[in-house]
Amino acid sequence: MAGSPAPKVGVLALQGDFREHANVLRGLGAEVSLVRRPEELSAVDGLVIPGGESSVMDKLARAFGLAEPLKEAIHAGLPVYGTCAGLIMLADSIVDGIRGQQSLGGLDVAVRRNAFGSQTESFETDLDIPAIGEHPLHAVFIRAPVVESVGPLATPLAALTDGRVVAVEQGNLLGTSFHPEVTGDMRFHEYFLAKIHAA
Numbered sequence: 001m002a003g004s005p006a007p008k009v010g011v012l013a014l015q016g017d018f019r020e021h022a023n024v025l026r027g028l029g030a031e032v033s034l035v036r037r038p039e040e041l042s043a044v045d046g047l048v049i050p051g052g053e054s055s056v057m058d059k060l061a062r063a064f065g066l067a068e069p070l071k072e073a074i075h076a077g078l079p080v081y082g083t084c085a086g087l088i089m090l091a092d093s094i095v096d097g098i099r100g101q102q103s104l105g106g107l108d109v110a111v112r113r114n115a116f117g118s119q120t121e122s123f124e125t126d127l128d129i130p131a132i133g134e135h136p137l138h139a140v141f142i143r144a145p146v147v148e149s150v151g152p153l154a155t156p157l158a159a160l161t162d163g164r165v166v167a168v169e170q171g172n173l174l175g176t177s178f179h180p181e182v183t184g185d186m187r188f189h190e191y192f193l194a195k196i197h198a199a
């Protein structure tokens with residue numbers, strides 16, 4: 001946006017495909033930093049939680065003393081976008097988590113891990129997502145979760161043809177089951193940057 005400074009966007013870099021997100025965000029003009037410590041979190045205007053393995057991310061976030069600061073930041077209204085494992089981290093409730101797995105919460109949804117089972121490790125499909133524009137988005141799902149139930153505070157943004165919800169938003173929070181950082185279609189990251197500008 002002309003005249004406005006580049007937003008400072010953090011990418012949670014405990015585990016997972018944080019480099020891909022950092023590259024997309026830099027390409028869109030954001031000032032990107034990797035977040036592994038509470039001080040790094042307090043320096044950003046928005047945060048992306050990448051795909052990876054949510055149970056590992058959860059353990060590392062707690063071990064590094066980041067889980068509580070992350071919850072506080074989410075509660076205080078920091079814009080946060082979670083993809084895949086990141087969506088699981090943002091869900092108020094996890095279905096099929098490993099024993100003791102915790103989420104940060106924030107999104108009024110229940111998310112089922114590995115919802116497509118071991119037969120379907122990954123697949124690609126085109127999704128109609130009016131919130132980000134007219135053209136369908138090519139979406140890549142990798143051992144992906146689905147949003148199993150959406151509470152009254154969250155809004156579904158996209159669903160598969162069978163009706164299962166794969167993208168949601170709630171105020172400053174955004175979550176997708178799929179990985180826009182690997183397709184070259186940057187509309188979800190642009191949508192998220194617009195949220196940061198508006199926050």
Ligand SMILES: NC(=O)CC[C@H](N)C(=O)O
Pocket residue numbers: 050051052053054055083084085086088113114142143144145
């Ligand atoms: N691509 C991904 O982020 C996979 C998510 C992973 N199955 C989990 O439970 O966290």
